[in-house]
Amino acid sequence: MLLYGAGGHAGVVAGIARDCGKIIKALFDDDLQKIAVAGTPVTGSYNTELFVNEPIVIAIGNNRIRRRISGQITHCFVSLIHPSALIDKTVTIGTGTVIVHGSIIQANSRIGNHVIVNTGATIDHDCEIADYVHIAPGAVLCGKVCIGESSLIGAGSCIAPNLVIGKNCIIGAGSIVTVNIPDSAVVRGNSSRVIRLNA
Numbered sequence: 001m002l003l004y005g006a007g008g009h010a011g012v013v014a015g016i017a018r019d020c021g022k023i024i025k026a027l028f029d030d031d032l033q034k035i036a037v038a039g040t041p042v043t044g045s046y047n048t049e050l051f052v053n054e055p056i057v058i059a060i061g062n063n064r065i066r067r068r069i070s071g072q073i074t075h076c077f078v079s080l081i082h083p084s085a086l087i088d089k090t091v092t093i094g095t096g097t098v099i100v101h102g103s104i105i106q107a108n109s110r111i112g113n114h115v116i117v118n119t120g121a122t123i124d125h126d127c128e129i130a131d132y133v134h135i136a137p138g139a140v141l142c143g144k145v146c147i148g149e150s151s152l153i154g155a156g157s158c159i160a161p162n163l164v165i166g167k168n169c170i171i172g173a174g175s176i177v178t179v180n181i182p183d184s185a186v187v188r189g190n191s192s193r194v195i196r197l198n199a
């Protein structure tokens with residue numbers, strides 16, 4: 001398989017690939033100063049003609065960059081799920097998504113394309129996670145939560161049941177969210193206070 005990205009998140013994704021018995025045949029990054037990730041040499045910039053039959057994962061944590069790059073890829077996307085993740089059989093998972101060590105996804109939840117469910121995150125029943133979302137380490141989504149496209153749910157945050165988080169939101173680390181959040185909001189703290197709206 002192939003990876004696009006050579007930062008810290010790429011090291012995690014490379015480890016998941018290894019634990020799933022995958023061999024990384026090429027690792028692309030636009031930063032030509034990057035040399036290797038988890039012992040795998042960086043091949044260079046993305047090459048549409050290299051290993052054309054191999055699937056690829058975008059191993060970049062930034063939602064907007066991951067979304068932009070996804071439109072430039074001609075290889076087929078594949079998802080990676082670490083063997084330690086606990087995922088109910090009724091869960092649906094889109095393509096290009098990465099489910100990291102120790103995460104839990106409960107019944108009837110739907111996970112979109114190019115989503116990151118990071119280390120130890122918990123997604124309870126009937127949640128809807130749109131494309132390009134990043135659920136950061138240790139975040140907890142209670143039942144029937146909907147997360148809009150390209151939003152970041154910060155590390156250790158908690159989203160109360162039946163809430164809607166809009167598109168392009170940033171929920172700060174450790175936040176406790178108890179109300180619906182509009183598109184492009186930045187939220188921080190245990191009172192779900194909207195700090196600002198992103199441009």
